[in-house]
Amino acid sequence: MTTTPARLTVLAGPTAVGKGTVSADVRARYPQVWLSVSATTRAPRPGEVDGVHYHFVSAEEFDRMVDDGELLEWAVVHGRNRYGTPRGPVQERLAAGVPTLLEIDLQGARQVRETMPDARFVFLAPPSFDELVRRLVGRGTEDAEERERRLATARVELAAESEFDHVVVNDDVTRATDELVRVMGVVPA
Numbered sequence: 001m002t003t004t005p006a007r008l009t010v011l012a013g014p015t016a017v018g019k020g021t022v023s024a025d026v027r028a029r030y031p032q033v034w035l036s037v038s039a040t041t042r043a044p045r046p047g048e049v050d051g052v053h054y055h056f057v058s059a060e061e062f063d064r065m066v067d068d069g070e071l072l073e074w075a076v077v078h079g080r081n082r083y084g085t086p087r088g089p090v091q092e093r094l095a096a097g098v099p100t101l102l103e104i105d106l107q108g109a110r111q112v113r114e115t116m117p118d119a120r121f122v123f124l125a126p127p128s129f130d131e132l133v134r135r136l137v138g139r140g141t142e143d144a145e146e147r148e149r150r151l152a153t154a155r156v157e158l159a160a161e162s163e164f165d166h167v168v169v170n171d172d173v174t175r176a177t178d179e180l181v182r183v184m185g186v187v188p189a
């Protein structure tokens with residue numbers, strides 16, 4: 001059951017904690033949740049589809065979206081590419097009573113806390129720092145310099161846990177997803 005308007009949920013957490021995997025699991029098993037599609041200036045990875053995983057835009061198009069106030073929040077992530085949440089689709093879904101999930105970085109979560117303080121803020125935490133490092137290296141899609149950059153970001157991001165309303169430990173994807181949707185109020189607690 002949903003209320004109108006629905007509340008927004010923001011899922012954040014350190015690099016490689018599995019935010020993308022958990023949000024993909026939400027998409028697969030909880031179609032009643034709408035996942036925001038971010039705009040990004042980064043290039044697509046193999047298998048990523050424009051308009052599904054991200055809106056892949058040029059730096060100029062991203063500038064235009066910022067200038068025109070089209071983004072609810074945006075940030076430079078890992079000191080490299082820009083990522084942002086298109087505002088219009090989020091507002092439309094919330095107004096229609098659709099439970100809405102943003103999977104964004106910590107800087108973005110802080111901006112949403114300023115503009116939409118009634119949102120729920122959920123921190124996805126690794127079982128341990130060592131496990132986080134193992135996942136970060138194991139993914140193998142980034143070069144050594146990029147991994148080191150992401151690890152440095154992760155150390156800072158882990159310290160932010162206390163800023164969040166709820167902490168979900170990603171010890172098991174299915175379990176973590178189920179806990180997230182209970183926190184969202186999509187399924188009974």
Ligand code: 5GP
Binds near residue numbers: 104
């Ligand atoms: P990736 O490049 O691996 O898909 O994502 C890198 C990081 O960007 C992840 O931590 C992800 O949460 C973050 N991210 C994705 N979309 C957005 C967005 O719209 N806004 C912000 N602030 N971060 C985002």
